[in-house]
Amino acid sequence: MKFLRVLLLLFVVQTQAQQGGMWIPSLLEGMNEKEMKSLGMKMSAKDIYDVNHSSLKDAVPHFNGGCTSEVISPKGLILTNHHCGFSQIQSHSSVENDYLTNGFWAYKMEEELPNENLVVTFIVKIEDVTTQVLNGVASLTSEAEKQKKIQENITSLSNSLPKESWQENKIRTFFEGNQYMLFLTETFKDVRLVGAPPSAIGKFGSDTDNWVWPRHTGDFSLFRIYADKNNHPAAYSKDNVPYTPKHFLPISLDGVAEDDFTLVFGYPGKTNEYLPAVAIEQIVKELNPAKIEIRDRALKVADGFMRKDNAIKIQYASKYAGIANYWKKWIGETQGLKKSNAVAIKREAEKAFQQKVIKAGKQAEYGNLLSDFEKNYAEIAPYASARDYFMEVVQKNTELLSVGFKLYQLEQVYNTKGEQSFTDRKNNLATGLDEFYKDFNATVDRNVFEQLIELYATKSPKQFLPASLSNVNAKKLTADIYDKSKLVNYSGLKELLTGDTKTVLANLNNDKGYQLVKELADKYNKEVAPKYDEINLRITALQRTYMKAQLELNKDSRIFPDANSTLRVTYGKVKGYAPKDATLYTPVTYLDGVMEKYIPGDYEFDVPSKLIDLYNTKDYGPYGENGKMPVCFIGTNHTTGGNSGSPAIDAKGNLIGLNFDRVWEGTMSDIYYDPSICRNVMVDIRYVLFIMDKYAGAKNLINELKLVHPKKSKTLKKKRFRKK
Ligand code: ARG
Ligand code: ASP
Helix, strand or coil: CHHHHHHHHHHHHHHHHHCCCCECHHHHHHHCHHHHHHCCCCCCHHHHCCCCCCCHHHHCCEECCCEECEECCCCCEEEECHHHHHHHHHHCCCCCCCHHHHCEECCCHHHCEECCCCCEEEEEEEEECHHHHCCCCCCCCCHHHHHHHHHHHHHHHHHHCCCCCCEEEEEEEEHHHCEEEEEEEEEECEEEEEEECCHHHHCCCHHHHCCCCCCCCCCCEEEEEEECCCCCCCCCCCCCEECCCCCCCCEECCCCCCCCEEEEEECCCCCCCCCCHHHHHHHHHHHHHHHHHHHHHHHHHHHHHHHHCHHHHHHHHHHHHHHHHHHHHHHHHHHHHHHCCHHHHHHHHHHHHHHHHHHCCCHHHHCCHHHHHHHHHHHHHHHHHHHHHHHHHHHHHCHHHHHHHHHHHHHHHHHHHCHHHHHHHHHHHHHHHHHHHHCCCHHHHHHHHHHHHHHHHHHCCHHHCCHHHCCCCHHHHHHHHHHHCHHHCHHHHHHHCCCCHHHHHHHHHHCHHHHHHHHHHHHHHHHHHHHHHHHHHHHHHHHHHHHHHHHHHCCCCCCCCCCCCCCEEEEEEECCEEEECCEEECCEEEHHHHHHHCCCCCCCCCCCHHHHHHHHHCCCHHHCECCECEEEEEECCCCCCCCCCCEEECCCCCEEEEEEEECHHHHHHHCCCCCCCCCEEEEEHHHHHHHHHHHCCCHHHHCCCCEECCCCCCCCCHHHHCCC
């Protein structure tokens, strides 16, 4: 029986190694090309990443540091998600021109809308610089000294390595400090809004459908990159011209079928695939449940108000979505880690690791790693918990406290940097917080505060509670603060910040709200953060050694580095999945499903009447398939936050979809990727084209694209994207 279980676990570990992974594009040739071809890929690794010729990577810029986008026309048109362009779409919206509700389309280039602070970054080349970065590090003894030396090396290399004036050298660490890569990049600063569907399409299903399959969201928006006359990056100017890309993605009209090869190319943000079991256990049992409970309460309060009051709904829509997104993710992640037995599987793998260490005669170097992890995770537990409570309650979910915390930092600036810095920052805050207060409702926040401060007082580690929170009466404290603090509105805040430095500091320290924040933050800064940082530095060093050991002792298996916001390739197939007994999900959804979910007037599931008309007349043009309109599909590509907006590419290098989410049962993939149930969710590119063409009538944009039929043409023209 035991033997069978181990066999089964080994099998799981094996299949896991075969699929999943976020790979470095410049290393595909040796690492992945063979497997990719066996899965159906018809390109070579060089078609994906090449330094001397244009390749797919030249069409995949990082979108404002957090999402991914892809170039789809010779005139610099780029595609990303609706939720990635959301704040730009929102910032151009007003009551008269509500682009969030109605959508926005530029029918001429002159109508495209510039965006302050929006950039896209291309990768020119990637190079291994590990030796240079680690130069002179081995001889140092303390971890802090090592880190300092590494930082110095990185800074001097970034400055000295060759680049053009409009380019940048960025060095990033891989495998927790075991490898360093240089990215030569170009960042474009004039990026204009071109098109967005109404939220009822781009955000269809909203929070209810978020992280869930079957999905029916047309989560896309369009932008255009502008460059100077030399095709180089430049700040916004009306004289700038559309950027001519080194490569743009042709778009396939042939659609997808189950088992088709897919490749997702983008900038995954952060994963933790190599955590020891003890760390996962802590996430599952302690950290996630606490964060979920906090957000649960905050969201319930906000939802209650939003449903009753339209003005509050608008004020809190974006904040609510931001809080709900990871709240829901953590719930799914926790369930998934439990259901997939991630902890038990890791424990087995750790036993096998320990055996390997012994066999290799490396006990001195690696023999204590796992027990050291146990020790350090036990030690960090209360600090990690206190840190989460502080961040979630003070910095994130209670708005009054989060403003109070900004003021606390202001006082710190006075203490550490002096009066001039203080005054500069104070003035910035006084003007900057104007925007914040427009979307602030003191009654909503008061109710959130009462809920969350009660949790803080009763559930966060007692030893770090400030005096005023022990045995606190949450109701009384709430009244005391929200009736008396000046932080409840903008005029109060400005009043607090008026006068000379002495007066301002005195006023702040007299304010009930500020007093509480200061107590909480002082406790946190003095008793939690330093110790947390100290233990965490040890854990980071252990993790680096653990990673080194795994690379060394598993020479035959391919190991991918955790996501770190750098460009990666993940690949797999279009595939359904069976997450539980008698439940089988097929991999493609259709417009029929939108109509099945349709709830007239509902803020999540309303459908624009024009879309209903198109559905009724089946007016799908070349984008439909056998009389039906495909909307989304799923695949076995290993993605994470940051992959939103990533192109889904077919076997021959054509665009077939746009990544935007993952399925509920597989949200634990950042920690434990299980190929049987982890799926990424993509919008079918034909749905995007259908909305642009038939719904919005944006023929001007359709005419820029290169639409192809790769499945119908038998011969693949190898030279297709080898432009000189
Ligand atoms: N869950 C996806 C991601 O992590 C989509 C989020 C945007 N959609 C939403 N309904 N909030 O970003
Ligand atoms: N929705 C995520 C993003 O915005 C993607 C994911 O987490 O799967 O990047």
